[in-house]
Amino acid sequence: MIELKQLTKQYGKPGRLTTALSGLDLSIQKGEIFGVIGHSGAGKSTLIRCMNLLERPTSGEVWVNGINLTALGKKQLQNERRKIGMIFQHFNLLSSATVFDNIAFPLRLCNTPKSKVEQKVGELLALVGLEEHRHKYPAQLSGGQKQRVGIARALASDPEVLLCDEATSALDPQTTDSILKLLLDINRRFNLTIVLITHEMHVIQSICDRVAVIHQGGIVEEGPVTEVFLKPRHEVTRDFIRNDQLSDGDPFTTLSGQPNERTVKITFLGAKTYESTLSDVVRETGVTFAILQGTISKIKETPYGQLIVRFEGSPESVNQTVVQLQKQGLDVEVSS
Structure with missing residues (x-):
């Protein structure tokens, strides 16, 4: 055009x-x-x-x-x-x-x-x-x-x-x-x-x-x-x-975890925004988690959500959790 x-x-x-x-x-x-x-x-x-x-x-x-x-x-x-x-x-x-x-x-x-x-x-x-x-x-x-x-x-x-x-x-x-x-x-x-x-x-x-x-x-x-x-x-x-988000600080970049902790940013898009994917996966892998920050909004008419989560557990179980979330179609970014 x-x-x-x-x-x-x-x-x-x-x-x-x-x-x-x-x-x-x-x-x-x-x-x-x-x-x-x-x-x-x-x-x-x-x-x-x-x-x-x-x-x-x-x-x-x-x-x-x-x-x-x-x-x-x-x-x-x-x-x-x-x-x-x-x-x-x-x-x-x-x-x-x-x-x-x-x-x-x-x-x-x-x-x-x-x-x-x-x-x-x-x-x-x-x-x-x-x-x-x-x-x-x-x-x-x-x-x-x-x-x-x-x-x-x-x-x-x-x-x-x-x-x-x-x-x-x-x-x-x-x-x-x-x-x-x-x-x-x-x-x-x-x-x-x-x-x-x-x-x-x-x-x-x-x-x-x-x-x-x-x-x-x-x-x-x-x-x-x-x-x-x-x-x-x-x-x-x-x-x-x-x-646009007017955040006073991003826990994803400002917090450093302990050896048995991992901070991740999880992005949900579309219908997955309202599904219980996170709780289902952590129940299966056995890690515990704390939500440090979360938002749900829309891009035009498409819902999306972002969670910054701290996982606690063995390195193996935390890594397995990340892999399982990715297999469910979620975008997972792991803090360095």
């Missing part, structure tokens, strides 16, 4: 160039919610603006639905951009226009008949839950309501792709969750490809299918959210996860 090939973006003049993106490759499939996470200055906003050529890349290609946008002329590019909706961190609404007129704006730009504008805007107001606010102005709305207007406006031209540039970072946590649920509903209802730029791991974990981690203008890690979140390879990814 979206293919970025050796994408490079530089700013400035020769001799004083700043590189925002450097030879970046990325592939996003039709109908998925794809997240891009990175710290401030990593290049994520430049990346999403290059996807619809609001920023023209210095080099490389941007392909959307089989069309190379970087090879198009101005008029052709305008036509293709109508298939790409975009919502922004600070809403970018017309302050002197009503909610209705803000949503109708892209339709009127392409001379849509008045009756069709009325019908389409009415449908979108119902979709985002703002029917009662159609005659209000942006200044009369909350932040969440403004973003709902932005989403409705982005959907007005029936796009195939929706780009979200830090769409929830200006919102409180409760409002953020409601906007994320709305985006998930839109994705499922219309099979709309959504690309979501953020610096919040919670956003990625809530609704994304796959994620790419961007750092210093390049992708340092990419894959299904469950894989990247539970088995991060890059230090930047691990940093995001640590900050």
Whole structure:
């Protein structure tokens, strides 16, 4: 659906160039919610603006639905951009226009008949839950309501792709969750490809299918959210996860055991999260255990759990316990 090939973006003049993106490759499939996470200055906003050529890349290609946008002329590019909706961190609404007129704006730009504008805007107001606010102005709305207007406006031209540039970072946590649920509903209802730029791991974990981690203008890690979140390879990814979990200390790395003790981190995914696998195995092997830390949560709709456990027993029985847990399909990491 979206293919970025050796994408490079530089700013400035020769001799004083700043590189925002450097030879970046990325592939996003039709109908998925794809997240891009990175710290401030990593290049994520430049990346999403290059996807619809609001920023023209210095080099490389941007392909959307089989069309190379970087090879198009101005008029052709305008036509293709109508298939790409975009919502922004600070809403970018017309302050002197009503909610209705803000949503109708892209339709009127392409001379849509008045009756069709009325019908389409009415449908979108119902979709985002703002029917009662159609005659209000942006200044009369909350932040969440403004973003709902932005989403409705982005959907007005029936796009195939929706780009979200830090769409929830200006919102409180409760409002953020409601906007994320709305985006998930839109994705499922219309099979709309959504690309979501953020610096919040919670956003990625809530609704994304796959994620790419961007750092210093390049992708340092990419894959299904469950894989990247539970088995991060890059230090930047691990940093995001640590900050999201807000842990005051990880017993897995901060405690040292006695010779007959072993600290392990056990990860449960899917239905196994709620099964009694651990108690069944230790009953069989005869080791005792203490739970030092535990969490149960969800990645999108997939439940997962993590336990940090201290096993006590003979080295042989502890090793057998680890092997048996792994045979049951659990990921078990043994502290060094």
